[in-house]
Amino acid sequence: xxxxxxxxxxxxxxxxxxxxxxxxxxxxxxxxxxxxxxxxxxxxxxxxxxxxxxxxxxxxxxxxxxxxxxxxxxxxxxxxxxxxxxxxxxxxxxxxxxxxxxxxxxxxxxxxxxxxxxxxxxxxxxxxxxxxxxxxxxxxxxxxxxxxxxxxxxxxxxxxxxxxxxxxxxxxxxxxxxxxxxxxxxxxxxxxxxxxxxxxxxxxxxxxxxxxxxxxxxxxxxxxx
Amino acid sequence: xxxxxxxxxxxxxxxxxxxxxxxxxxxxxxxxxxxxxxxxxxxxxxxxxxxxxxxxxxxxxxxxxxxxxxxxxxxxxxxxxxxxxxxxxxxxxxxxxxxxxxxxxxxxxxxxxxxxxxxxxxxxxxxxxxxxxxxxxxxxxxxxxxxxxxxxxxxxxxxxxxxxxxxxxxxxxxxxxxxxxxxxxxxxxxxxxxxxxxxxxxxxxxxxxxxxxxxxxxxxxxxxxxxxxxxx
Numbered sequence: 001x002x003x004x005x006x007x008x009x010x011x012x013x014x015x016x017x018x019x020x021x022x023x024x025x026x027x028x029x030x031x032x033x034x035x036x037x038x039x040x041x042x043x044x045x046x047x048x049x050x051x052x053x054x055x056x057x058x059x060x061x062x063x064x065x066x067x068x069x070x071x072x073x074x075x076x077x078x079x080x081x082x083x084x085x086x087x088x089x090x091x092x093x094x095x096x097x098x099x100x101x102x103x104x105x106x107x108x109x110x111x112x113x114x115x116x117x118x119x120x121x122x123x124x125x126x127x128x129x130x131x132x133x134x135x136x137x138x139x140x141x142x143x144x145x146x147x148x149x150x151x152x153x154x155x156x157x158x159x160x161x162x163x164x165x166x167x168x169x170x171x172x173x174x175x176x177x178x179x180x181x182x183x184x185x186x187x188x189x190x191x192x193x194x195x196x197x198x199x200x201x202x203x204x205x206x207x208x209x210x211x212x213x214x215x216x217x218x219x220x221x222x223x224x225x
Numbered sequence: 226x227x228x229x230x231x232x233x234x235x236x237x238x239x240x241x242x243x244x245x246x247x248x249x250x251x252x253x254x255x256x257x258x259x260x261x262x263x264x265x266x267x268x269x270x271x272x273x274x275x276x277x278x279x280x281x282x283x284x285x286x287x288x289x290x291x292x293x294x295x296x297x298x299x300x301x302x303x304x305x306x307x308x309x310x311x312x313x314x315x316x317x318x319x320x321x322x323x324x325x326x327x328x329x330x331x332x333x334x335x336x337x338x339x340x341x342x343x344x345x346x347x348x349x350x351x352x353x354x355x356x357x358x359x360x361x362x363x364x365x366x367x368x369x370x371x372x373x374x375x376x377x378x379x380x381x382x383x384x385x386x387x388x389x390x391x392x393x394x395x396x397x398x399x400x401x402x403x404x405x406x407x408x409x410x411x412x413x414x415x416x417x418x419x420x421x422x423x424x425x426x427x428x429x430x431x432x433x434x435x436x437x438x439x440x441x442x443x444x445x446x447x448x449x450x451x452x453x454x455x456x457x
Contacts, residue, residue, distance in 0.1 A: 025261055075251045076262050079346040086343055114416030119349055122340065141416070167394040168416070 003047050007056045009038045010088060014060035014130075017080030019087050025080055039088040049095040050102070053132060057088055061130030065213030075123070078212070082126040089129070096134070103134045105223045106157035108150045110138035112171045117164035120192060124160060127212035128219060143171075144178035151183055158219045161205075163192040173203040180204060187222040191215060232408065233281045233369065240279060240361035242270050247353045266350055273354040278329030279362045280409040283370075285431075286321045303399040308391030311428075314382050314438070318430030322370050324384075325406045326362035328355050328423035355423040363425040374431045382430035383438055387417070394418070400426055 012018070013035040016026050020036035033041075042052050064081045067073045095101040107128050111121045118140045129135045136154060138146055147159060159179060163169040172190055179186050189207045190200050200208035206222060209215035244266055245255050291300040296312050298305040300321065307315070315321070332355035340348030367384050374381045388394035397417040404426075406412065412420045419426065 027261065071252075074253045074257065075349070076253075076346050079349060083343060083345050114414075114418065116414070116418055116420075116422050119352060122345075126345070141414070165388065165394070167388050 003042075003045070003051075006038060006042045006045060006047060007051065009033070010035055010042060010052060010056035011060045011063075013038055014057060014081055014084045014088060015063050017077060017084050019080070019084045034087065035084040036087040036090075039091045043091055049092050049100060052088070053092060053101055057085055057092075057130060058132045061085060061127060062216075065127055065131075065211075065216060069211060069213045078123070078127070082123075082130060085126075085130045104132040105134070105219070106136060106154045107133045107160060107219055108136045108138065108147065108154060108157045109160040109162065110142035110147065111140040111162045111164075112168055112175060113141055113143040114171055115163050115165050115168035116140045117162075120164065121160075121162040124162065124191060124209070124212045124215050128160075128216055131216040131220075133219065144175045147175055147179055148182055151179060151186055155183075158222050159186060159188045160209075160215065160219075161188065161190045163190075163195065166194040169194050169199070172199075172205070176203050176205050189215065189218050189222070230282055230284050230405065230408065235279045235281060235362060235365045237274050237277065237279065239365055240274070240358060241364070242274070242354060242357045242361060244270070246357060246360075247350065250353045250356070251349075265347065266354075269347065269350050270354055273332045273335070273351055273358065276329075276331040276335055277355075277358050278331065279327065279358060279365075280329070281324065281326040281362060281366050281369075282404060282406070282409050283322050283324035283366065284404055286323070288319050291321055301403060303402060305396050305399060305428075306393055307385070307428075310390040311385045311392055314385065314390075315428070315430040315435070317432055317434035318382065319379065319432035320430070322429045322431065323400055323404045323427075324363075324366045324370075324429065325401070325404050325409065325411055325419075325426045326359065326366050326424065327409055327411050327419075327421055328358040328362060330410070330421045332358065333421055333423050359423040359425050363427070366425075367429065370429050370431065379431050379433055380435050381437060382435045384427045384429045386425065386427035397426060400428075 018029045018034040020034040023034055024030060039052060064078055068078050109121055109125050111118055125135045125137050136150055138150055151159060161172045161175055163172060176188050179188055187206045189209055190205045191209045195208060197208045207218045209218050247266055248255055248258055286300055291298060293312055296309050298307050332351060336348045336351035336355060339351060371381050387397045394417045397413055401413050411424045414420060
């Protein structure tokens with residue numbers, strides 16, 4: 001089997017959520033190898049880790065994000081794809097750590113102070129990681145000091161603020177204000193059920209992402225600008 | 226003085242979990258779900274119900290212990306900033322019930338554990354089931370209060386919670402001062418959110434001149450509310 005065929009197998013496994021041979025999903029791929037086995041075979045076949053990342057994993061998650069944006073798939077399928085991607089990523093982690101494979105950039109994400117909801121934030125983190133970024137997840141109930149500390153440690157990172165409650169989205173304004181005061185060139189994006197474009201503009205954020213795919217597009221544009 | 230605090234441990238068979246609500250939270254309708262997903266939800270519903278430890282506590286205040294003024298409620302020594310929608314919904318109440326209910330800690334811990342192990346979908350499903358159990362516990366409280374009210378030919382209002390319909394979430398502190406949530410294991414964070422997260426709190430009015438409004442979403446200003454249009 002040649003390189004392109006192996007990369008295509010990895011891409012398909014991630015796109016359709018085939019984690020490994022034992023995984024029962026998707027039913028049409030039952031009993032077949034998954035992202036886990038194909039990625040191991042790719043590395044054993046001397047395929048460059050950067051090619052696995054760029055040509056298979058990022059492309060697969062792009063397709064997943066696009067289908068999600070178009071409502072052709074839903075959160076469950078996206079999560080299963082993310083799990084397959086994680087299975088592949090586990091094989092690539094040593095290459096990230098050694099610097100053999102470069103990430104596209106860094107993304108700091110957290111649910112803002114006062115809010116304990118993490119599902120949306122986790123979803124965005126997974127898709128952004130799948131798009132080739134190193135994700136620094138600060139967790140939930142995160143105030144301006146922790147965001148500032150993280151940005152100080154990862155100066156070129158884009159920052160993402162998440163909130164589910166209308167009562168806590170106002171904390172985004174404080175965090176954006178504090179980050180911009182200390183790091184004027186910082187790029188901050190916002191998302192979450194009660195947030196919209198108008199709110200993002202009003203609080204001085206650099207963009208609003210209604211879904212994970214839009215978050216990736218927004219981060220890409222901010223990193224490239 | 227308020228009545229003494231009432232504690233109830235609901236029978237789990239009285240808690241109804243809505244699979245369609247779980248699917249709606251996943252952004253789907255029932256017809257869009259495949260059998261793989263439906264089976265998974267079914268499996269975890271039972272597992273999470275087994276893990277859950279639903280509990281309820283509430284107190285009842287009679288009319289001599291509270292009064293309404295413009296958009297606020299003075300109950301005991303606490304002034305609640307209910308806002309216009311809730312104040313008008315509770316107007317005419319002869320008694321007020323302040324309640325706290327919880328699904329317990331185990332379901333959300335299980336959901337986190339699954340997520341941390343990389344079982345993302347399973348963790349999310351359990352998290353959503355935890356929310357459903359908490360909501361079913363609130364429904365249980367509502368039905369319990371309704372049955373008691375009907376014994377004296379009274380009706381009840383909708384249930385209203387801090388953080389909704391313009392009632393600031395910070396008023397949780399006052400609600401918890403009236404009802405000791407710690408007696409059922411519920412604590413407040415500094416930001417007035419409840420721990421366990423899968424908990425509910427609120428206020429229900431009882432009286433001969435009050436009524437339950439079937440569908441409140443049109444009156445709410447939170448157009449982006451993730452729960453908009455969900456049935457109780």
